[in-house]
Amino acid sequence: MKILQVSDQKMGGQAGYNVFAEALANGATVFGLATGSTPISIYDVITASDLDFSNAVSINLDEYKGLPGTHEQSYRYFMNEHLFNKKPFKESYVPDGMADAATETARYERIINDNPIDLQILGLGQNGHIGFNEPGTPFDSLTHEVTLTQSTIDANARFFADENDVPRYAYSMGIGSIMKAKQILLVAYGENKADAVAAMIEGPVTEDMPASVLQRHPNVTVIVDAAAAAKLTNREEIVPFV
Numbered sequence: 460m461k462i463l464q465v466s467d468q469k470m471g472g473q474a475g476y477n478v479f480a481e482a483l484a485n486g487a488t489v490f491g492l493a494t495g496s497t498p499i500s501i502y503d504v505i506t507a508s509d510l511d512f513s514n515a516v517s518i519n520l521d522e523y524k525g526l527p528g529t530h531e532q533s534y535r536y537f538m539n540e541h542l543f544n545k546k547p548f549k550e551s552y553v554p555d556g557m558a559d560a561a562t563e564t565a566r567y568e569r570i571i572n573d574n575p576i577d578l579q580i581l582g583l584g585q586n587g588h589i590g591f592n593e594p595g596t597p598f599d600s601l602t603h604e605v606t607l608t609q610s611t612i613d614a615n616a617r618f619f620a621d622e623n624d625v626p627r628y629a630y631s632m633g634i635g636s637i638m639k640a641k642q643i644l645l646v647a648y649g650e651n652k653a654d655a656v657a658a659m660i661e662g663p664v665t666e667d668m669p670a671s672v673l674q675r676h677p678n679v680t681v682i683v684d685a686a687a688a689a690k691l692t693n694r695e696e697i698v699p700f701v
């Protein structure tokens with residue numbers, strides 16, 4: 460794993476943009492994208508740039524079950540607002556939260572197989588989840604319906620008027636689907652991610668800590684700020700991004 464430490468999220472946006480732009484320059488045509496507050500600064504730099512990815516395809520990690528793409532808290536809406544409406548891909552796939560679970564998860568996994576992901580961007584849950592793969596999710600899981608944990612519901616409640624409005628289920632790429640990507644960029648900021656960052660990089664590889672599976676992937680870059688990196692003990696592995 461390559462670990463880049465940035466001074467703040469703005470620098471993280473630049474560092475993440477560099478990884479995206481380099482992949483594109485090297486011929487990447489399929490980008491796996493993430494939602495959450497973490498990747499926003501990367502999308503800001505991408506949309507302000509003159510990068511041309513109008514012939515590339517994007518595939519998002521996950522979507523809340525039961526929210527239509529027009530709902531302001533749906534991940535489709537988020538992606539439209541932060542990236543797709545400003546700079547479109549040739550095609551952008553996000554799971555359809557209104558579709559039947561069995562049909563939609565099978566359809567989505569077929570999309571991933573038909574469009575192998577060159578670069579997958581990931582955020583990190585406070586409990587170490589990637590996509591919506593909560594602790595205990597099998598490492599060989601494919602796109603599936605997820606029951607969100609209380610910790611994830613609590614973390615996401617800030618975006619909804621009422622905690623009871625937070626969906627309890629989601630469709631998510633599985634850990635096996637994510638690990639098929641040729642390259643992975645995981646980004647984490649803030650002290651509330653520090654435990655998960657340390658466990659992901661230095662802890663045992665276990666399904667109890669979904670992101671620890673990345674230790675088995677051959678091409679992973681991690682972007683962290685000082686707060687998220689605070690609990691790493693092998694400090695010499697950390698490369699400052701300036």
Ligand SMILES: N[C@@H]1[C@@H](O)[C@H](O)[C@@H](COP(=O)(O)O)O[C@@H]1O
Nearest residue numbers: 494495496497582583584590591
């Ligand atoms: N499904 C998303 C994840 O993909 C994201 O990584 C996580 C962290 O979000 P944030 O970046 O806002 O901390 O939130 C949600 O659970």
